[in-house]
Amino acid sequence: MTTINNAVSSVVLAMRNVWNSKSPYSWVIVCAEEAVLITAPLAGCVSRVSSTPPERSHVPAAMVRSGRQERTSMVWLVTTILPLVVGCAASSERTGRIVQLLSPPTNVQRTTDPAVCAQHIPIPLFAGALCASELATPNELVLVWDWQDTIAPLPFDVGPPQGYRIYVSYNGQPPIFTGRAQTDGNLTGSGLTDANPTTFRCYTVRAYHDATESPDSNAVCFGSPEGNTITTQLPPTRLDTFRHYEHSDTDFFTQVGGEPAPEPGQIRSGNGNEFHFSPIGKDDWAWEASRGAVLFNLGPVGSHPVWRAVLHLHHVNTVSIILPDCDPVFDHCVVDKYCGGTAGASTTNWTGGLPDGVLPDFAESYDLSKTLPFDGDVKVDVTPTVRQWVQGTPNNGFIVQFWSGGFWRLKGYCYDYWDQPTLEVTFFK
Numbered sequence: 001m002t003t004i005n006n007a008v009s010s011v012v013l014a015m016r017n018v019w020n021s022k023s024p025y026s027w028v029i030v031c032a033e034e035a036v037l038i039t040a041p042l043a044g045c046v047s048r049v050s051s052t053p054p055e056r057s058h059v060p061a062a063m064v065r066s067g068r069q070e071r072t073s074m075v076w077l078v079t080t081i082l083p084l085v086v087g088c089a090a091s092s093e094r095t096g097r098i099v100q101l102l103s104p105p106t107n108v109q110r111t112t113d114p115a116v117c118a119q120h121i122p123i124p125l126f127a128g129a130l131c132a133s134e135l136a137t138p139n140e141l142v143l144v145w146d147w148q149d150t151i152a153p154l155p156f157d158v159g160p161p162q163g164y165r166i167y168v169s170y171n172g173q174p175p176i177f178t179g180r181a182q183t184d185g186n187l188t189g190s191g192l193t194d195a196n197p198t199t200f201r202c203y204t205v206r207a208y209h210d211a212t213e214s215p216d217s218n219a220v221c222f223g224s225p226e227g228n229t230i231t232t233q234l235p236p237t238r239l240d241t242f243r244h245y246e247h248s249d250t251d252f253f254t255q256v257g258g259e260p261a262p263e264p265g266q267i268r269s270g271n272g273n274e275f276h277f278s279p280i281g282k283d284d285w286a287w288e289a290s291r292g293a294v295l296f297n298l299g300p301v302g303s304h305p306v307w308r309a310v311l312h313l314h315h316v317n318t319v320s321i322i323l324p325d326c327d328p329v330f331d332h333c334v335v336d337k338y339c340g341g342t343a344g345a346s347t348t349n350w351t352g353g354l355p356d357g358v359l360p361d362f363a364e365s366y367d368l369s370k371t372l373p374f375d376g377d378v379k380v381d382v383t384p385t386v387r388q389w390v391q392g393t394p395n396n397g398f399i400v401q402f403w404s405g406g407f408w409r410l411k412g413y414c415y416d417y418w419d420q421p422t423l424e425v426t427f428f429k
Contacts, residue, residue, distance in 0.1 A: 101151050101157075101158065101212075102151075102158045102161065102207050102208070102209055102212050102213065102214040103147065103148065103149050103150045103151055103207065103214060104205075104206065104207060104214040104215045104216060104217050105145040105146065105147050105164060105188070105205045105206070105207055105214070105217040106145065106146050106147070106148065106217060106218065107145055107146045107218070108143055108144075108145040108203070108204065108205050108217045108218050108219075108220050109143070109144060109145070109220060110141055110142065110143055110220055110222075111142050111143075111144050111189075112135060112142070114131040114132045114135060116144060117131030117134070117135065117142050117144060117189060118131050119144075120144040120145070120187065120188045120189030121144075121187050121188075121189045121190075122187070123187075134191035137191075137193075139193055139194045139195075139197055140191055140192070140193055140194070141191065141192055141193075141194050141203070142189065142190070142191045143166065143189065143190060143191075143192070143203060143205065143220065144188060144189040145164070145188050145189070145205055145217060146188060147160075147161060147164075147188055147207060158209045158210075158212045159209055160185055160209070161185040161207035161208060161209055161214075162183075162185045162208060162209045162210065163181055163182055163183040163184060163185050163207075163208055164181060164182040164185070164188070164190070164205050164206065164207050164208065165177060165178075165180075165181045165205070165206050165208055165213070166178045166180045166181065166182075166190060166192055166203060166204075166205055167203065167204045167205070167206065167216065168201055168202070168203050168204075169201065169202045169204070169219070170196060170199050170200070170201050171199060171200055171201075171225075171228050171305060171428035171429070172200075172225075172305030172306065172307055172427075172428045173305055173428075175202075175204055175216065178192055178195075178203075180192040180193075185207075185209075194222070197222075197223070198223070199223055199228065200221070200222075200223040200224060200225045200227070200228045200428075201221065201222055201223060202219040202220065202221040202222075203219065203220045203221075203222075204216040204217050204218070204219050204220075205217040225307050225426075225428070228428055228429055229307050229426050229427060229428050229429065230304075230426070230427060230428075230429055231424065231425070231426045232300050232301070232424075232425055232427075233422050233423075233424055234296045234297065234298070234300065234422060234423040234424075234425060235296075235422060236294045236295060236296055236421050236422075236423075237295050237296060237297045238293075238294070238295040238351055238397070239265065239266075239267050239292070239293070239294050239295075239421070240267070240292075240293045240350060240351075240353075241261075241262050241266075241267050241268045241290055241291070241292050241293070242290070242291050242293065242350065242354055242358065242359050242360055243288065243289070243290050243357075243359075244288065244289045244290075244357050244358070244359045245286070245287070245288045245357065246286070246287055246288075246357075247284075247285065247286035247287070248283065248284050248285045248286070259272065259288070259290070259319055259413055259415050260319060260415075262292075262417055263417075263419075265419050265420075266316060266417050266418060266419045267292025267293065267294060267400060267417075267418050267419075267421070268290045268292055268415055268416070268417050268418075269290055269291060269292045269339070269341055269400040269401050269402045269415070269416050269418070270289075270290050270319075270339050270341075270402045270413060270414050270415030270416055271287070271288055271289040271290065271402055271403060271413065271414070271415075272286075272287070272288045272412065272413025272414070272415075273285075273286070273287055273288075273411055273412070273413070274286045274287075274323060274411065274412075275411060288413065289359060289401070289403070290401075290415060291359050291360060291399050291400065291401040292399070292400040292401075292418060293346060293350050293360055293397055293398070293399055293400075294397055294398050294400070294421045295351060295395070295396070295397035295398075296395075296397065296423040298386070298389055298390060298395060298425070300425075301386075301390055301425050301427050302390075303390060304390070304427040304428055304429070305387075305390075305427060305428045306383060306386050306387045306390055306425060306426070306427050306428075307383075307426045307427060307428060308381070308383050308424075308425075308426045309381070309382050309383045309385070309386035309387075309423065309424065309425045309426070310379050310380065310381055310382065310383075310423075310424045311343055311366075311379070311380040311382045311398060311421065311422075311423055311424075312377055312378070312379055312420075312421060312422045312423070312424060313343070313368070313377075313378045313380070313400065313418045313421050314376055314377055314378075314418060314419055314420040314421070315338065315372055315376040315377075315378060315416060315417075315418060316376075316417040316418060316419050317416075317417045318336060318337055318338050318339060318414065318415065318416050318417070319413075319414075319415045319417070320335050320336045320337070320339065320412070320413065320414040320415070321335065321412045321413060322334065322335055322411065322412040323411045323412045325411070326411040326412065327411075331411045332411075333411070335412075336414050337372065338371070338372040338416065339402045339414040339415065339416045340367075340368045340369070340370060340402065340416070341367075341368050341400065341401050341402030341403065341416070342365040342366060342367055342368060342400075342401060342402075342403075343365065343366050343368060343380045343382065343398050343399070343400050344362030344363060344364060344365030344366065344398065344399050344401070345362055345363050345364055345365075345382075345385040345388075345396070345398065345399075346360050346361070346362050346396035346397050346398060346399045347360075347361050347362055347363050347396065348360035348361050348362075348396060349394075349396050350396065350397075351396075351397075360396075360399055361399075362398075362399040362401075364384070364385060365399075366380045366381065366382060367380075368380060368400075382398070382423075385398075386423070386425060390427075400416075400418065402414065402415075402416065
């Protein structure tokens, strides 16, 4: 019961702080068994515990709250947060394991300056001599960094680092421990032997406290990836365009839905809106959206680590009109030469076709360039998505789409037509 009592006391204190605070911070609770992540605008007295990094946790949408610059409802705190904290504390008491969070080091960099080295390794009487000795050793690197507790002290907080471990990644591979660690948490620097000076390598630092280890710091890289990489241009293995059209039951339209179809080898992205206000009866409206889909075979890449991936979309044409009753006060009333939009990783397997009116969905997306390049080649850095595909996430291709924000933004339509899409992938040998 001690753990539960402490948790309840923490929530009561947090409620008081939130009620009196105009700038609450975010905190996270993760029950050790249930692995539920919750964020809430509390001012720094409730525990943050997690056995899974936030980006890998399963976060029910109904349980997510974002920090806001406003006071939080006391009723919500009492009815929602207090039971969760008590349950989490009870769970930790049953399992005997709570994994805590630890801030990562920041501003990791290599230094060749003995004075800078001595500032981060301030050993009385010996700092200058030790740094000079390290810096003079062949193939020896001296890394220095900063550390700041970005997680406010809380009942379950892990506390300051007991030390730091240095990791290295060769040619884009997952990082491995170098065997070198700074075992004094008060010292923010260390020397290490650069074992493979001819290989592209990136060093990161992680703080540790007992069994808890922080996320990676920023990476410090040496060597050139160009000498250890291969670049390939992948053509599409499949192209398609999907369209969704809906309208009010009055069906009084003259424009939306009449856009040209893409020619063979092209995809189309865009949308159209038409709205007719009726002082009596029902308003008339129509809405259409087109999404282009393109799939690439990553067979030539295999399981090699990806350094960079760029999606190339060649712009063929834009068809855009504005309706005569467009009102500049409310609507976008300009005929565009380029619509733009986003390209995202498809979460729908569309290669076998989809029912009429069904659009393929997508997850993370990347903005297309705001203006059309002179040569019409729109480049999109899609490296994170392609890395995930190489690592085993299903490859359903990319979705290219444009969303104008509804008929209060665009009264008319705007469609981009694309051809010759290629995926340029640079991967390590």
